[in-house]
Amino acid sequence: MLYAILCYHDEDTVGSWTREQDAAVMKKLAVVQEKLTKQGRLGPVARLLPTTSATTLRKDDPPVVIDGPYAETKEQLLGFYVIDCKNLDEALDVARDLGAANPGGAYEIRPVGVLNPGSIPA
């Protein structure tokens, strides 16, 4: 069974770490990731940029683009994509295509700061 682990934290706190503090945490996490990688059990790992960089596409008819993260609580996180795009406009185009295939709900589009593609065979 594959599991997704979703990371929650106070971004003000994490954002105020110094470069050294940040690096220290990343180093400790890397040890855990390394172990999983060797066992062939680590899938993609992403560190997202802060929520201020997020844009949300509400999959209404027609879809509406809203600045900022997805703020509603009545829907639940059901999945995610990682896509490679030149810019936000391209990412929104992909989200619109996906939305047309599956209307309702919303997509939050957030730039990925760091990506480790992982090693689990497809």
Place this chain on the structure above:
Amino acid sequence: MTDTAWIDAALTSARPQAVGALLRYFRNLDTAEEAFQNACLRALKSWPQNGPPRDPAAWLIMVGRNVAIDDIRRSRKQQPLPEDEAISDLDDAEEALAERLDGSHYRDDILRLLFICCHPDLPATQQIALALRIVSGLTVKQIARAFLVGEAAMEQRITRAKARVADADVPFETPGAVERTERLSAVAAMVYLIFNEGYSSGGDTAAIRAPLCEEAIRLARLLLRLFQSEPEIMGLTALLLLQHARAAARFDAAGALVLLDDQDRALWNQKMIAEGLALIDKAMRHRRSGPYQIQAAIAALHARAATPEDTDWTQIDLLYGALEVMQPSPVVTLNRAVAVSKVRGPEAALKMIEPLGERLSNYFHFFGVRGAFLMQLGRNDEARVAFDRAIALANTSAEAAHIRMHLDRLMRDSRPCGAKAGT
């Protein structure tokens, strides 16, 4: 984190909202600040035992308000009560208060709190000091250190600024759309001032003053969270991030200024750059350009260049051209001339800045840039005159040292071949 560090972090992050709401409530800055302080003291006693409240800001507002009202009741003989209306709901439960905080109220509270610090009668340095004290909650000691002045002098400066603000007529009604936009732009300008106060320091003091840059970024992010669809606030935040990303590369070990072209780009903070670029991307979608967005876009072109040679100077020239139209200023033209010198050569650039001489006759950078253009054209005697003037006008020792480096090079170059370099 230590046991109580989370409390400090929670108090700091709740501060603008809590003080802003208490100010709306009591309509007096001192009362609001004192109420917040008292609430913090109670939080330090209660939170370690009971854990953090669901909504720390709401908790602090309620407790702060109740303590202040008790104090006012106790001293009511000496002091007239605030308007009945303002304290008519003494028995409010946390929920009712949270409800009043809900919606757009807190947004205007924080904006108002920042806005009163931007009072036009206050000189820029006082505006900044006041904002750092009231909104950010830095101690007078911390602020004095960042401003490189004594604690007593800073205390006096803040007290004076506060007195002036207290006399000012601050409207407490919910602002209309136009007013909100005006406030936001005044506040954005002040946040940029805070940043520049930290950014414009010399290498010897850069580390001491860096907290000013970090605080400005924190405030910009706060504004962006409150006004998520304002492209200029995205631009401002991006600009600060992209500039601050270069902090580690801006000074050498001796504290001398390192120009952009000579900086070790491996020292640039890629995390900040990525965030800055993402924010510009977001802002562009709105097709409502503005000075912060343009300056951020210029900073982004530098950030995107892996080496100085990769810099897209043509685009930078165009962006400065757009900025000149939006915000005509000799300093903008001077900056544009640097781009022009890279695209069309020093002759064209020199011609461009010639008309600025009168207006920038006391501006360090004008003579530094002019000297550099003249030097590139081989007009060494004129270059030396310009550099001498620049040194006389330098604001920091790092600036002067940087120009002296140019002068030394001129001296070497103008010696006859075979002569030993200066001793």
